[in-house]
Amino acid sequence: MNVTPNIAEVAKLITDPSRAAMLTALLDDRFYTASELAGFAGVKQQTASFHLAKLADADMVVSQKQGRHRYYRLKHAETARILETLLLAAPPGEIRSFRQSAEDRAIRKARTCYDHLAGSLGVKLAEQLVSMDFLKENEEAFTVTEKGASCFKELGVDVREVKRKRRSFCHRCLDWSERRYHLAGALGSALLDAFIRMGWIERRPLSRAVSITPKGEKEFERVFHISIKKN
Structure with a gap:
């Protein structure tokens, strides 16, 4: 039986365009609300919260509640390094404005x-x-x-x-x-x-x-x- 870490599960999380956009925004090592990250991804806040829960379950982000808001941040510096490496191979995004x-x-x-x-x-x-x-x-x-x-x-x-x-x-x-x-x-x-x-x-x-x-x-x-x- 294969007991090695499942790379495909992590890759599946990153390849979703909305989650990829939010992860890229989090590369500045700051906390953001689900509403702010929804703006980066161009999705509704409820959708962003769903994606963030997936990323939290995968141990890629952490959250902190303050007042009425919950703030999210990348959990590990190593995650940021992996994402930056992927950006090296990524084609330039289309600039529309x-x-x-x-x-x-x-x-x-x-x-x-x-x-x-x-x-x-x-x-x-x-x-x-x-x-x-x-x-x-x-x-x-x-x-x-x-x-x-x-x-x-x-x-x-x-x-x-x-x-x-x-x-x-x-x-x-x-x-x-x-x-x-x-x-x-x-x-x-x-x-x-x-x-x-x-x-x-x-x-x-x-x-x-x-x-x-x-x-x-x-x-x-x-x-x-x-x-x-x-x-």
């Missing part, structure tokens, strides 16, 4: 990939960290140099503390829009938190895209020599 076109440009420029920075900005950051000898790169991961640890400390990120987290520390993540690597793991998450805390980056409501503030434009140029192009 100016709003969709603007959102697509924003997501490709700078977005969250679960809990770390992705898109053009995320890839440029990873490449500059290597070029400036803050990170060393091998086939699967990055390692932090003494020079890098000193720079990160100035940004409020203590590498020793980050290493204590029970997760991958500093691995490479293949960016689906850039087809190059950005920085993921606990260090990638800590840097994104630092950029938000310092006011370099701001999250957008109901979007994986993030906005680079005027302060951020100056600081990314000053610290990492990254020029932020307007588009």
Whole structure:
């Protein structure tokens, strides 16, 4: 008898267009209500709740009740990594409006990939960290140099503390829009938190895209020599 995990059951959950749309929305590591996720998927709230119950049963999402609303979030970082990998092979979505076109440009420029920075900005950051000898790169991961640890400390990120987290520390993540690597793991998450805390980056409501503030434009140029192009 076959007792291995049933991949087909997980694949069946992901291949439903409504569930796929909601899972993609949840890739920014934030909580959303069933109503908000219904908007992403273009379905009624009752339908979204049905799909979310399926995903919860499969241990892919968790929920938290607050007041009258129940909020949903991806349960595991590994689920996000799998979904991002699938996006690499997915054909581009059809853009039917100016709003969709603007959102697509924003997501490709700078977005969250679960809990770390992705898109053009995320890839440029990873490449500059290597070029400036803050990170060393091998086939699967990055390692932090003494020079890098000193720079990160100035940004409020203590590498020793980050290493204590029970997760991958500093691995490479293949960016689906850039087809190059950005920085993921606990260090990638800590840097994104630092950029938000310092006011370099701001999250957008109901979007994986993030906005680079005027302060951020100056600081990314000053610290990492990254020029932020307007588009």
